[in-house]
Amino acid sequence: MKLAIVDYGMGNLHSLVGALDYVSNIDVLVSSNIKDLRQADKLILPGVGHFLSAMACIKDLGLDAVLKELVIEEKTPILGICLGMQLLTDSSDEGGYSDGLGFINGRATRFNSNELPVPHVGYNQVNAAVNSRLYDGFGPSPDFYFTHSHQLQSDCSIGQSTCHYGNDFIASFEYENIAGVQFHPELSQTNGLKLLKNFVELF
Amino acid sequence: MLRNRLIFSLIYSDGFFMQSRNFRLQRVGDINWLEKNYRFHEIAFSLDELIILNASRTGKDITEFSKIVSRLACKVFLPITAGGGIRQIGDAEQLFNSGADKLSLNTVLYSDPVLVDSIAKKYGQQSIVAIVDYKIEGDTPVVYIDNGTQKLNITLLEYIKNIENMGAGEVVLNSIDKDGTGFGYDLDIIERYKSHINVPLVVSGGAGNEHHLAVGLNVNGVSAVSTANLFNFIGNGLPNARSYLIKNGFNLADWRK
Numbered sequence: 475m476k477l478a479i480v481d482y483g484m485g486n487l488h489s490l491v492g493a494l495d496y497v498s499n500i501d502v503l504v505s506s507n508i509k510d511l512r513q514a515d516k517l518i519l520p521g522v523g524h525f526l527s528a529m530a531c532i533k534d535l536g537l538d539a540v541l542k543e544l545v546i547e548e549k550t551p552i553l554g555i556c557l558g559m560q561l562l563t564d565s566s567d568e569g570g571y572s573d574g575l576g577f578i579n580g581r582a583t584r585f586n587s588n589e590l591p592v593p594h595v596g597y598n599q600v601n602a603a604v605n606s607r608l609y610d611g612f613g614p615s616p617d618f619y620f621t622h623s624h625q626l627q628s629d630c631s632i633g634q635s636t637c638h639y640g641n642d643f644i645a646s647f648e649y650e651n652i653a654g655v656q657f658h659p660e661l662s663q664t665n666g667l668k669l670l671k672n673f674v675e676l677f
Numbered sequence: 678m679l680r681n682r683l684i685f686s687l688i689y690s691d692g693f694f695m696q697s698r699n700f701r702l703q704r705v706g707d708i709n710w711l712e713k714n715y716r717f718h719e720i721a722f723s724l725d726e727l728i729i730l731n732a733s734r735t736g737k738d739i740t741e742f743s744k745i746v747s748r749l750a751c752k753v754f755l756p757i758t759a760g761g762g763i764r765q766i767g768d769a770e771q772l773f774n775s776g777a778d779k780l781s782l783n784t785v786l787y788s789d790p791v792l793v794d795s796i797a798k799k800y801g802q803q804s805i806v807a808i809v810d811y812k813i814e815g816d817t818p819v820v821y822i823d824n825g826t827q828k829l830n831i832t833l834l835e836y837i838k839n840i841e842n843m844g845a846g847e848v849v850l851n852s853i854d855k856d857g858t859g860f861g862y863d864l865d866i867i868e869r870y871k872s873h874i875n876v877p878l879v880v881s882g883g884a885g886n887e888h889h890l891a892v893g894l895n896v897n898g899v900s901a902v903s904t905a906n907l908f909n910f911i912g913n914g915l916p917n918a919r920s921y922l923i924k925n926g927f928n929l930a931d932w933r934k
Contacts, residue, residue, distance in 0.1 A: 484800075486778055488747070488750055488751075488774075489750065489754065489776060489778070496754070522800060523799060523801045524799075557801075587875065591878075591900070592876070593802060593876070593877070594679070595803065595846070595900065596681070596682050596877070597682070597929075598678065598679045598680060599680075617680060617931055619930075621756070621778075621779075621846075622803060623802060638678070639679055658756070658778075661778060664933040664934070667754060668933060
C-alpha cells in the first residue's frame with residue numbers, strides 16, 4: 475500500500491513521515507507529482523501557514539483538479555491535517571476571503587481574540603464522536619496538540635468531533651472517504667500515533 | 678479543556694549541550710551524552726514540547742545546528758521549536774526542513790521586524806515563538822537581546838506590544854537573573870506582566886525542581902512552564918516531574934502509555 479503526502483511547499487513534513495513510519499508499514503511518499511498522487515492508495519493533505527497562499531500554491535501546481543478527481547470521483551481516502559483540513563472545506567477568512575477545495579461543508583474564521591489568547595496553542599481535549607474510525611480504541615476525551623488561529627464550523631453533519639476554546643469548534647470530521655483533523659497527530663505523542671494508525675488501517 | 682504545557686529547553690553551542698547560569702554557559706555533554714544519559718528519545722514522551730536553542734557565542738552556523746535539530750527530531754512526536762541565529766528567511770526554511778515546527782526568535786525581533794513579518798506571512802503567526810530575555814535593574818525589567826549582551830532602551834511593556842504586532846504567536850518571558858539558579862521562577866514579573874500579553878505565555882528561568890514547575894503552572898494566565906536545567910532534571914527527572922504534576926491534579930495532557 476502507498477500513501478502520498480501532498481507536498482505543496484508548506485512547513486515541516488519530517489514529523490509526519492516519521493510518525494507514519496513508526497506506526498505502519500505503508501510506503502510513504504512526499505510528492506506534488508500528479509502521477510505519484512494517482513498511484514497512491516491514501517492521501518494526506520498537510521499544511522502550516524496561510525490559507526490564501528496555500529490555496530494559491532495548490533492551484534499553481536494544478537493539484538486542485540487532481541485532488542477533486544481522486545477524492546470525489548475515485549473516493550481515495552484523504553486526511554487533511556491542520557490547515558490541510560481547512561483546505562478541504564468551502565472557505566476561510568485567513569488573509570482575506572478565500573475559497574477552499576469545497577469537498578466538505580465548512581468555513582474557517584478567526585478566533586475572537588478579545589477573550590482568549592490567539593493562536594490556540596497546546597494540547598486540548600477532543601470530544602470524540604461515537605462510532606468514529608479516527609478515534610477507534612480511544613477514551614471519550616483524548617488530548618491532541620493544536621496550534622491555529624482559525625476555527626472550523628459547519629452547517630452539516632460531517633461526522634464532526636468537537637473541541638472547546640472559547641466556543642465549540644470542529645476538531646475533526648470524517649465523512650465517507652474524507653477525514654480532517656484540526657490538531658497535529660504527528661505532534662501529539664502516542665495519541666497522535668494511534669490516530670494515524672487508525673487512518674491508515676480503517677479508511 | 679486546554680491544557681498547560683511542560684517544556685524542556687536544550688541549549689546548544691558548538692557541538693555541546695550547555696547548562697546556562699545567568700547566561701554564562703558551561704559544557705555538559707554532546708548529543709551522544711544527551712541520548713545516553715538523558716535517554717532523550719524516551720523522556721521526550723514525557724514532555725509537551727521541546728525547545729532547542731543555539732546559544733553559540735562564536736557565530737551560529739545554521740547548517741550545523743540544523744543537523745542537530747534533525748537528529749533530535751527523529752522518532753519524537755512532539756512540537757519542536759528551534760532557533761538562535763536566524764537572520765534571513767533561508768535560515769528559517771532550513772530549520773523547518775530539519776524538523777522544526779516553530780522558530781524561536783530573539784535578536785531579530787528588535788533588529789529586523791521585516792524578517793519577522795515575512796516569517797509570519799509565510800509560515801503563520803503560530804510558528805513564531807518570541808523569547809524575551811530581561812534583567813531586573815533597579816526594580817525595572819530591562820530587555821536584552823543578542824545572548825543577553827545588548828540592552829534595549831524600551832520598556833518591557835512596549836516591547837511586548839511591538840512583538841505581538843509583528844506577529845509573535847507565543848511569548849517566552851525569560852529571566853536572566855533567575856536563569857540556571859534553580860531558585861524558582863520570577864513570579865513578581867510574571868504577575869505584573871501576564872495580563873498585558875495577548876498570546877500564550879511561557880515562563881522560563883529558575884525552575885530547579887517539580888515544585889517550581891507547579892508554582893509556575895498555578896499562575897492563572899500562564900500557558901506553559903519551561904526548564905533548561907540539565908543538572909536538576911537528569912535521569913528520570915522530567916518523567917518524574919510530569920507524573921508528580923499529573924498526580925497532583927495539574928492540568929497537563931495525558932496520552933496512551
